Amino acid sequence: MNKEELTAQLKVIIKPYTTNTDAYENFTEDTDFIKDLNINSANLVDIILDIEETFDIVIENTDMERMLDVKTSVVIIETKLAAK
């Protein structure tokens, strides 16, 4: 799976937790989950769990700490997929 496909899949995962539709439509790799998409911090853990289920990977706490934006999340998912 390439970076574009991965980002597109992440965008689908994030949709139900987003309350800012404008920012969601303008989704880029710089999009911040909390600052831009207004995602409730209690739902960030749902995104992490959805990522684990969708890609069949395990996100460690040290990775989770940094998963506040699209770019970092994609890099982490890529690294985990490559290590499988």
Place this chain on the structure above:
Amino acid sequence: MIGNDVIDIIQSRKESNWQRKGLLEKIFTAEEQLLINKALQPEIMVWLLWSMKEAAYKIYNRQTKIRSYFPQKLECSFRFQNDSYMSGTVICCGNRYYTKTNITNDCIHTIAVINPDHLKKVIEIEKKNISKDQYGIPFLTSVQSDSVKDVSVSNHGRFEKVVALSFNDCPLSEPD
């Protein structure tokens, strides 16, 4: 310094499923999971602990400017409890924060401070004269003294809470 977090239980039921497989293990320490398992109302305990973590994190973020998602590193414990509130501490990366939580009518509201004496000095204020700095941290623009500039804003569902510390010798705002 001050941080606060409000949770609307009705709203949380629409947004979150705290019983989702694997969720509690990602967010809570082993001790906290034990508190949740033993609680008469596990749902309330989940959101009580979460609001403590959020309120404390707001101070940590104000102090360090570090943004991070590390709920397990905000370790909660309780100090005192009576009919009207619960007090506790949250330890994060060697910092200690003191919390006070009120639970009424589906509303959980936690205030965090760095000095336990400051819990008595917390006041709710109107949401006005508030700006955010480059890190997105809110402050009051109407006061001169640095010591009372901190303000914390929290919204969830039907509730909004805006809190600041009020020191007697330094009034928060001039009378109109």
